[in-house]
Amino acid sequence: MRCAPAVAAEREAARGDRVAGMAAAQAESVHRGVTFHLVSSRASAADRARAVAARVTAARVTAARVTAARVTAGTGAAGYPRSSSAAR
Known part of the structure; x- marks a missing residue:
């Protein structure tokens, strides 16, 4: 702000x-x-709240997609290769 x-x-x-x-x-x-991830100046408080909520929602969707892609690619959610069960 x-x-x-x-x-x-x-x-x-x-x-x-x-x-x-x-x-x-x-x-x-x-x-x-x-x-800054989000810049707001002259909007009403309600408009700013909607902008923040939209930004948070978009970030969560992006994070969920990245996690799903990593799991599909055979890596864990953190992006590291999964340990084989034989190594445990």
Whole structure:
């Protein structure tokens, strides 16, 4: 979740326990060089919740497909070759 530096400064001042100027100074720099899985800014809380739920669902589906493919390929769910029963 991102907000404009001015909004961050307003929130900082409203809290009363922050060092003045830190929010505006860091509003952009804290995101530099970072890749996010989901970015949301101006949507309603309900829209953001739906976006997060959709992202989590998609990740679970992807993980289930990868696990199924590994099992089908003869590897365990973690991707390592299965131990033969003779080796046990």
